[in-house]
Amino acid sequence: MNQNVPVILVIEDDDAIQVVVEDALSEGGFEPAVAASGEEAVTLLTGMQGAYRALVTDIRLRGKINGWEVAQKAREIDPEFPIIYMSGANAAEWSSKGVPNSVMLEKPFATAQLVTALANLLNSGTPIVPA
Known part of the structure; x- marks a missing residue:
């Protein structure tokens, strides 16, 4: 891992979407690290x-752990940890299940939206709360 490049943990079990997200992050100056299940992600977040x-x-x-739960676990480790959710069918649940200061990208979304949202979360500190 390059110390100067922010490493972003990506959890996506659809291979085609995973590749698109990885490419967008790489092109945006980030280093993606991929987990295919919630359990794997929690293990990585806890261990590293x-x-x-x-x-x-x-x-x-x-697996048994969904994205809402992974984000909750990440926030237990670091209360300020930047979270971006990606969903099609579950996007409407963000206001009740999403963690504060997170972003929901409804699929399909433009990859530029992902990179911009991530850069804003990492650079601004401006709260983005579920509406």
């Missing part, structure tokens, strides 16, 4: 605290 600068997660994942 401080290694990741933000979390980009789908909501519906393989």
Whole structure:
């Protein structure tokens, strides 16, 4: 891992979307680290605290832990941890299930939206709360 490039943990179990997200993050100056399940993501977040600068997660994942729960766990580790959710069917639940100061990108979205949202979360500190 390059120390100067922010590492972003991406949780996406759809291979095609995963590749698009990885490419967008790489082109945007980030280093994606990928987990395919909520359980794997929680293990990585817990075992490598401080290694990741933000979390980009789908909501519906393989296994028993969904994206809402992964984000909650990330916030238990770091209350300010930047979170971006990606979802199609579950986007409307963001206001009740999303963590404060997070972003919801409704699928399909332009990859530039992802990079911009991530840069804003990492650079601004401006709260973005579920409406």
